[in-house]
Amino acid sequence: MTLYGFRIPKFAALFFWIVVWEIVGQFELMLLFPPFTEVLAAMTDVVTTPSFVEAARITAYCYLVGLSLAVVAGIGLGLLMGLVPAADKLLNMWVNIFLSAPLSALVPVIMILFGMGEPTVIVTVFMFAVWIIALDTRAGVQHVSPSLKEMAFSFGASRVQRLKIVLLSALPEILAGIRLGVIRGVKGVVIGQLLVSIIGVGALFSLYSQNFLMGHFWALILILFAFALSLAELIGRLEQKVEYYAGARG
Structure with missing residues (x-):
């Protein structure tokens, strides 16, 4: 961003809102918003407590397991949709529905199925992250250049080798989906711990x-x-770093 001929870095907006936050907090206009300096002081208190260490351990475990399952299932589902037109017609509508649906409303159902513990939180993270990964993987696979597939076939590449070529060519979109899934997964782990089994950071x-x-x-x-x-x-x-794979589809 440029202002009066001077280039302003992007993080300047962050400092602006921090100053606004501090002013609002100092005037005690809202009970919910303490001064930012008070929040920073409390942060040291939070991270040094034994309860935070245990909560972080539980949260990290549920998050990483749920996200790992979402990555594996999302890439597999996206490959299926991208490579098999019949599967795409059958599944695409449902994947988009789950992506846009308020998944928080499904958490009580997940709780009934998996109980009041870590499995429910893991499933919640999975549900929040898997659909965007699947759709981005599908988009990447469908944009692979047909000439690249024909070249692999003409050189006698096996099915596994052709699948590897498709994965490498679709890697930028796959990573984009994982990046979005990472953020959605954090929302899922917090919602899961708050609404289901008050554990981890939810507690x-x-x-x-x-x-x-x-x-x-x-x-x-x-x-x-x-x-x-x-x-x-x-x-x-x-x-x-892997954007150069996209050039193979040009």
């Missing part, structure tokens, strides 16, 4: 809100945001 959110510890509450939200954005940034960097 801390309930504790802080019930005791009006809003500084700690917002500190925990910032920690989760930083976690999600850091993972998305790492995948985004990997995505940039």
